[in-house]
Amino acid sequence: MLCRLDAKSQDVIIDDLDFTTMPATQSAVLASKGKVIPLHNAFLKNGPWEFILTANSRNYLNLKRTWMVFTFKITDAAGKTVTDKKLFAPIQNIASSIVKNFSVHINSQLVYHNSMNYAYKSYFENLLMYSKEHKNSTLSISGYASDNNMDDKDDLGFKTRAGWVSSGKSMQVAAPISIDLTNQPRVLLNNSNLKLTAYPNSDEFLIDNYEDSGIKYKFEIEDVYCYINEMELADGLANQLEAALIEHKLFQYPLISSQVRSFFIGENRLDAPANTLFTSKMPRRIFLGLVSADAYSGTYAKSPFNFKPHGIRDIHIDYCGITIPGRPMNLDFEKGKCVEPYLMLLETLGLARNNTSCNSISFDQFKNNGFTIFGFELSPSALDSSLFELVKPTNVSIRLDFNTPTPTGGLYCIVYAEFDQIVALDYQRNPIIDTVV
Template identity: 75%
Template sequence: MYSNEQKRSTLSISGYSPDSVIDNKDDSAFKTRSAWVKDGKKMQVAANISIDLTNQPRVLLNNCNMKLTAYPNSDEFLIDNYEDSGVKYKFEIEEVCCIVNEMDLADGLANEMETALMEHKLFQYPLISPQVRSFFIESSRLDSPATTLYTSKMPRRIFMGLVSGEAYNGHYNKSPFNFQPFDLRDVHIDYCGVTLPGRPMNLDFGNGKCVEPYLMLQEALGHTRNNTSCNSISFDQFKSKGFTIFGFELSPVPQDTNLFDLVRPTNLSIRLNFNKPTPSGGIYCIVYAEFDQIIGLDYQRNPIIDTVV
């Protein structure tokens, strides 16, 4: 969702370099990342903490206790290595620090906030909470029957991609972010008695018949309704170079974090059909969904999370 300018500037210090083709050892971005750590060189990086509470614009109250625990994936999942030398590379973290921005409020404003907190007993933070689900599709299948993923409330929008079974479980020679079409013909989202899209897509990625899902992805990201931002994913990349991600808007306000839609309990399911049997080893369907969420802090700074808003 970041622009190409951000990818080549601020995101570069997080260890990111924008690929033109995923899983290609000749791609310039892969060569750039390899040069950063070649021959065991150390690399210092900095990136935002991508969790719900830090992905919203409001500042936290003072004296809030937060504990962050990170669990890294396996080395096979984290490292791309296309040289087939048999060398088992390792990813090692030597030092971690957290940089926090602190605001020094005027005494009058700080006192007013404490008075309001004691009076109302609760400060609320509306935010967008993402949830990720995945399911496995066996090899030699031409379809995946309706798979129910969410059974509580309807998400704002969802994004879906397909990766090989080996890449999903970790493999030195395969990137877990290589989202391929796998000769997908149709994808349907069923929720609240509605099917999206309303008609079969009849996709044929090999012949370039996939404009509709590309446009739906850009619409879900909000890039088709303005001329000021773009995620720099070209149609050619979407079609065959590892960027085949499907986007669906389910809410009237999918991108506005200041507005909440009415809660609509529903069962959300996904149906997939393929032109050719799925490959050996099977594939995984990964679904990223965004939900309305509220986190509250009481006068003692205890967090209160309401999972149904």
């Protein structure tokens, strides 16, 4: 006897037997076109680099398709081809790592300004949130060549990047601009004047040379421009949008804002007392890692992305009167006692018990090879970007304890956090931003 598994289950006809339904017709966008935006100011090696992306255009800027394109080469201090046989290479994820920080103005009002850690923000996003297949294909345009072991002159990723620039060759790379407004799907309203300003990192930060060749390298940028995508809407729809904007007073852009902070831990310490990094509301999730102070500041001999455990014993995140984790972890990486933070990283990324995607960081890499990044999930729905969390005003602080004294020169703790945020534009295109952190 045929019956339903549950009485509430409804009848449905499979698509193979549906001869009446037709796909909807897109009639809103008349045209979509790419456009090259050159530098607005004169090129200066140390920046700033200014781009006017819209210039009060009648078209709508497709924010998520905003790229920055660089052509560069690596030379000696005199600008000549390096003849030394020792390998040198651009650092990982170079197209995004070139930029130290961005600022964005809409109609002369500041709507975005990150810390000096944009390279770390982009690296965390690409390393943690993309699969190995994505890194080896799409991200290769950004100069991403997967490392197996950081700060290793024999590593395949380092050798690949070295080959790109050997013998004075120029290289062109491109990366999407990963700032708050460009990480959400809604287009920018027309007649908005958007100015993007970028500041570059130092040559020492951007170049890896693990053999101490004694050469002072020069990271020479030959060309830089932005590539954008604009939409031309049907006049009727454009007029309706304008009328709706006047009626509702503003249009809103809900998004996830990524914030990066860092703090210094002095040498020969066994602990880092609570450092309060965010002071307004609870983030959705947090990632953090430790790098040596000289690598963070920029040195040819060390990658700024070499996240080692540095003898860490415990990490605590304090917020809303809650401590994560709720008990000491008592880690010992040298003895392999570090399964718990690796599991927490997978859970925070939504990769545990997931057979469809993976960020390719193995447990061995996490333990030994420069990929020791800790993840903490603070929100019960941290992985669902379609939902906002209830706003919980709080201070967020981080405490660390070590089994062995911190190394000579000290460490920097790099912290990446995600927050709910709303950016809005009123009918005069004035930006309105809620307080994030």
